Amino acid sequence: MKLLQKAAWLTALSALGLTQLTVGASAEFAAKGDPKPAVILFGESNDGGWSQSIDESRKKLESELNLRIPQAEKIPETATAIRPAAELFIDRGANIIIGSAFGYSDTFKELAEQYPETVFINPAGTTNGPNLKSIYGRTYESQYLCGMIAGGLTKSNKIGFVAANPFGLVNWTVNAYLLGARQVNPDAELSVVFTGAWADPVKERAAAEALIEQGVDVLGQHVDTPTVQVVAGEHDVYGTGHHRDLSEFSKATQCSSIWTWDRFLKPEIEKIAAGGFEKAPYGAFLSIKDGLIDVACCGEAVSDELKEKVMAERDAIIAGKHVFAGPLSDREGTVRVKEGEVLSDGDLWSMDWYVDGVSGQ
Amino acid sequence: MTEFLFNWLVNVPAFAVPFALAALGLILSERAGVLNLGAEGFMLAGALAGIGVTINGGPPLAALAGAMLAGMAMGLVFAFLTASLRINHVIAGLALVFFADALTRYIASYAGWTNQAIKGLEPIFLGQDLVVWATPLICLGCVLLLNRTRFGLALRAVGENPAAADAAGIDVTTMRILAILLGTALIGLAGGYLTVAVSKIWTGSVVGGRGWIAIALVIFARWHPWRAVLGAILFGCIEALIPRIAATGADVPRYFLQMPPYLATLAVMIWSATRSSGGGAQPAALGLHHIREDRD
Numbered sequence: 332m333k334l335l336q337k338a339a340w341l342t343a344l345s346a347l348g349l350t351q352l353t354v355g356a357s358a359e360f361a362a363k364g365d366p367k368p369a370v371i372l373f374g375e376s377n378d379g380g381w382s383q384s385i386d387e388s389r390k391k392l393e394s395e396l397n398l399r400i401p402q403a404e405k406i407p408e409t410a411t412a413i414r415p416a417a418e419l420f421i422d423r424g425a426n427i428i429i430g431s432a433f434g435y436s437d438t439f440k441e442l443a444e445q446y447p448e449t450v451f452i453n454p455a456g457t458t459n460g461p462n463l464k465s466i467y468g469r470t471y472e473s474q475y476l477c478g479m480i481a482g483g484l485t486k487s488n489k490i491g492f493v494a495a496n497p498f499g500l501v502n503w504t505v506n507a508y509l510l511g512a513r514q515v516n517p518d519a520e521l522s523v524v525f526t527g528a529w530a531d532p533v534k535e536r537a538a539a540e541a542l543i544e545q546g547v548d549v550l551g552q553h554v555d556t557p558t559v560q561v562v563a564g565e566h567d568v569y570g571t572g573h574h575r576d577l578s579e580f581s582k583a584t585q586c587s588s589i590w591t592w593d594r595f596l597k598p599e600i601e602k603i604a605a606g607g608f609e610k611a612p613y614g615a616f617l618s619i620k621d622g623l624i625d626v627a628c629c630g631e632a633v634s635d636e637l638k639e640k641v642m643a644e645r646d647a648i649i650a651g652k653h654v655f656a657g658p659l660s661d662r663e664g665t666v667r668v669k670e671g672e673v674l675s676d677g678d679l680w681s682m683d684w685y686v687d688g689v690s691g692q
Numbered sequence: 693m694t695e696f697l698f699n700w701l702v703n704v705p706a707f708a709v710p711f712a713l714a715a716l717g718l719i720l721s722e723r724a725g726v727l728n729l730g731a732e733g734f735m736l737a738g739a740l741a742g743i744g745v746t747i748n749g750g751p752p753l754a755a756l757a758g759a760m761l762a763g764m765a766m767g768l769v770f771a772f773l774t775a776s777l778r779i780n781h782v783i784a785g786l787a788l789v790f791f792a793d794a795l796t797r798y799i800a801s802y803a804g805w806t807n808q809a810i811k812g813l814e815p816i817f818l819g820q821d822l823v824v825w826a827t828p829l830i831c832l833g834c835v836l837l838l839n840r841t842r843f844g845l846a847l848r849a850v851g852e853n854p855a856a857a858d859a860a861g862i863d864v865t866t867m868r869i870l871a872i873l874l875g876t877a878l879i880g881l882a883g884g885y886l887t888v889a890v891s892k893i894w895t896g897s898v899v900g901g902r903g904w905i906a907i908a909l910v911i912f913a914r915w916h917p918w919r920a921v922l923g924a925i926l927f928g929c930i931e932a933l934i935p936r937i938a939a940t941g942a943d944v945p946r947y948f949l950q951m952p953p954y955l956a957t958l959a960v961m962i963w964s965a966t967r968s969s970g971g972g973a974q975p976a977a978l979g980l981h982h983i984r985e986d987r988d
Binding site for chain 1 (some may be wrong): 695699703707726797801804806810888890891892893894895896897898900902931932935936938939940941950
């Protein structure tokens, strides 16, 4: 009942335009009391990929911060599902709500305005505010390092990549993967197959098998299930994973581009507790250095020499090396990054081109 | 080029079989007048059962049998709702899809079956497995059952004119329940085949809308078993072709490749709608309840 009353009160407030006032008053944000985070997961907590990576970080945070962090899983990307989950946690005293989906963006924006004393953090989101921050990783860095492993392991110089949908944050992993491969093997070529679905093991298997038929002997991926790694294992070729360390599903997996949310969230939660929440008007776009992403490396097939090269590049990236540094042209020959420059974040998000050596639609 | 064609064609059956079996199952229940929109849900039940039996040490054939039983178990619920309680077929079917989606995900995560790779069904002849070879026989069985047996005659009568069938002494409710159970056994098998022979792994999204395509296939086939198998082969050709074209690096937009089956479905529907005979092959009492002595 209390919740309903609150909702009715807030609806009345926003109808009068008073929410604007409330937000204005809370521009200087400070969390009230001890940090009490809660996590809302878009997928299943054991999906083997994206949602599981967040849930594993939640468990690590629980022990590291000595907190109990409740979780709700399989909350679809609709306001009618997100809102009750978030409000239940807030009602029980949570003051940091951590989301997990692009589709939560709008509802989190509304909730953040309604609950100005609660911090909202949304991985893969797009909305931001005085108490709302969307975060995503520069996954091209970790996929670049996995690409180096692929370049070093391939004998046919043909590498395959199974990806979900061709847009910015997927295209940058495809391009970075080949750039990494060419760092150790200038003759490497990359064939990419888009399945059109984030988690369709039937299509992922078909794509992986079709690539292996074409002579590919290492398979990278940016889809949500470990099917590609399993198929690689069945055909005695190598693979590299995404989201989590996928070597638990297949002996083929030699490296994985992984999320390490806890390494970012631990200091973030401590900062919020100390009253130092940093606003990010365009969201936080975080790198290996910030602790949000990393590689799980390396499998048994990787030589010490190759591993050292990968770790040296990892150090270089932490020290400031940009994967998309000029001069860089797309496969049609158009210059995309000039000598001495690096690709801007805006151009990364709208990336719709492929570097020379990538084939596929 | 020969190698490309070979690789393509050898992979078509594995993609066509789930569509074909699901469409055949739908035809069996729809010819008895039961509009079945629950295909996606029955496939999910079968897909999960197939994985569950395999992970617990069952051979592939036992897994497929388990898939049929799981499909029938869901079918029993559907039959109770539609044939016994006479709930609207559309609502009952859609509700079952959502129910099956949640239930299978829950069981899979409770039992720890998600993302566990299995060995699966092996090819027996010409690179194809048992179910591929059995599918034409299953289709023949459906044709003979519907057109050459008293049971089939009664089933069709219930779908075309339940009042007349009732007057002729056919138990409409029992016939519809039997048609649903036969149909959902085949749809469950389609789902089981998807996980046991094709993906060889379970995730909650493994059926991925293939049940809905099977429903479109039934309309495409005008409720005829052989045409449904032909349609399934068309869809299978496309599903096997798209990744292979992409893997060669040819610059063909995949969105265009995905269009032909849907264009064909639309074309068939337009063709049948413009024919003078009107409604065509759709069972006359599809989706309608029969209540004895009730005047329409």
